[in-house]
């Protein structure tokens with residue numbers, strides 16, 4: 554690794570002070586996991602009322618969405634920004650609860666977010682007495698309890714692996730009509746959120762070589778088709794029964810030591826820079842369902858956008874309602890990228906921010 558490109562100024566210099574009339578302030582810690590941003594709100598966000606994390610998610614959507622817009626959209630964010638805010642969990646086993654946010658609303662699961670939050674929770678003292686070589690953090694995500702295991706030694710955090718909620722193939726070989734493409738066969742799988750999976754080759758595209766815009770257009774067309782033509786449900790809660798996005802793959806689903814690449818397009822045409830933790834979870838559940846991978850066979854998943862890697866494996870059979878399911882473990886690395894205090898002046902005519910496409 555090359556040395557720091559800029560001088561480490563901690564201690565020598567303080568962050569610039571805001572003028573007294575700067576307006577309301579939101580503070581954040583910025584991280585990224587395999588290139589995908591995670592903006593963690595650390596101050597200025599009120600306690601979201603609600604008896605459950607899912608109820609808090611509903612409250613945030615209905616009453617606190619102006620704050621999501623401030624930190625996700627321009628001029629403070631951008632169309633592919635991703636965020637998290639910590640909330641209280643109703644589960645005794647949870648160390649923390651979390652809501653995830655993106656360019657359009659609030660997701661139910663975020664694997665890259667869990668990886669970053671694992672480090673954050675240890676580094677910022679959210680768990681008492683971290684243990685070496687790993688510290689376990691139980692994160693209550695909207696989809697349920699996710700167990701993160703954070704490498705920790707000599708006071709330093711490292712790689713994070715997590716066990717997600719039961720993941721299952723919702724439906725395979727579903728034919729949907731995609732305008733301009735005709736009938737397209739997709740698989741739909743759940744990894745804390747529901748995704749449609751299609752081989753990018755179906756559209757004459759390559760997830761590692763094609764223009765991102767072309768991949769996005771194809772994925773959006775599939776998402777629209779599935780949303781309008783397939784009735785989705787989830788055994789635990791109707792809050793989880795929506796299609797979050799489409800993942801285009803290189804089709805290399807049969808087990809091999811070689812990495813397999815995919816690109817996830819979710820929310821409002823948002824492109825994941827990482828291999829997508831919840832998508833890898835759902836993809837492994839699909840591969841397991843099809844007999845293409847065995848328990849504890851580790852695969853590498855590569856982001857078609859950045860080439861960054863996660864690894865994943867099914868570790869245990871389980872059920873989710875009537876679905877045969879698996880517990881999937883996903884591993885990756887997150888890094889800090891900065892801290893910021895964002896302000897919002899009363900007179901600012903662009904209070905809600907904006908997105909350019």
Ligand SMILES: O=C(O)[C@H]1NCC[C@@H]1O
Nearest residue numbers: 662663664665829830831
């Ligand atoms: O890694 C993940 O699971 C998330 N990344 C952005 C889209 C998903 O929520």
